[in-house]
Amino acid sequence: MTIASLLEPVTGQPGPARLTHAADWMQGRTLYGGASALVAYTMATRAFADLPPLRAGQIAFVAPVGEEIALSAEIIRQGRNVTQVRSEIISDGKVALSAFWLFAEGREANALQPAPPPENWPGPPEDTQEVTHSFAPSFVAKNFELRHGQTRGDDRGATVRRWARLTEAHDLDPVSKLVLMGDVMPPGAMRVMQRQGSISSINWSFNVLDPESRSRDGWYLAENASQHAAAGYSSERLRLWDADGRQVLDGIQCVAVFG
Structure with a gap:
């Protein structure tokens, strides 16, 4: 489909x-x-x-x-x-x-401050290993190809980072693709949960940094990082970079952490 x-x-x-x-x-x-x-x-x-x-x-x-x-x-x-x-x-x-x-509409720039490249750049997606979908929701396995975006063995803290791209041929415009993919990673709080439980997104606010983004071969580096988790909620920062390390989406999200 x-x-x-x-x-x-x-x-x-x-x-x-x-x-x-x-x-x-x-x-x-x-x-x-x-x-x-x-x-x-x-x-x-x-x-x-x-x-x-x-x-x-x-x-x-x-x-x-x-x-x-x-x-x-x-x-x-x-x-x-x-x-x-x-x-x-x-x-x-x-x-x-x-x-x-x-x-x-775009205007003549009166402020210029490019977003920095991602910390601990994992290398291009074609040089990283494929991620199996054994623990992923079924919609991920059906619609996305994932590759590792973090070095194995490193302390990943409360951050989940993966290369991701749609597996289907599609004609989505660049912004629609960013909206579809910007929330694809599970919350970073998943990595610091003390016991098994469900997680549910409550909101999502984001800025589009490049509405004309067309990343090489459709790959985007997606990251969810918990900035603070307590009292059953996590404040998450969501970011997307293209295959050349240019940030194209910057967002935040409140997540309910159950269990």
Whole structure:
């Protein structure tokens, strides 16, 4: 099942939609977070033509997203350079996902500060070993190829880092691909859990650093790192770099840690 098949029911018109090809993207009872965010993003871009490039997104994962949903999108404010759009996924008559998107035209730069390359660069993906999917959710095994992004034996702390790329041929635009892949790694808190338990993303806020990113052979280095974990929650930093070490996405996330 292709990602295009999942997005086909998203026409840009508000109202009911049935995601008939959602099975390969499910994570337990709900659609994988990157896929559900992409559904909401696609709703926004198909509802309103000629939007500027996406610069930032704020996603609230409120409730499980299944096959039977309803979609909505509205422009909150539209200025000369910036357009702000809210889109939502409704399930069983209640909000299951609420997203706020910031689209903005580029301007002449008055500040220049390139993002630094990743610490402990693992080398290009083609030089690293493939990761087996024995412990990964089924949607990862069906849709992604993973390679190691951390040196074995090193103290990885509360960080999960992997090279990742989609296994299917697709025609996603660069930003849609970043939205889909930006949440693919499990939380870094997984590495410091004291006992087995489930983990659930509550929100995700990110900035798009390069809306035209087209990484070599589709590879991106994805990292989730817990900045602070206590009281059943973890504050995570999520980052994506292209195959040449250029950061293209920077985000944060609150994760519930159960058990």
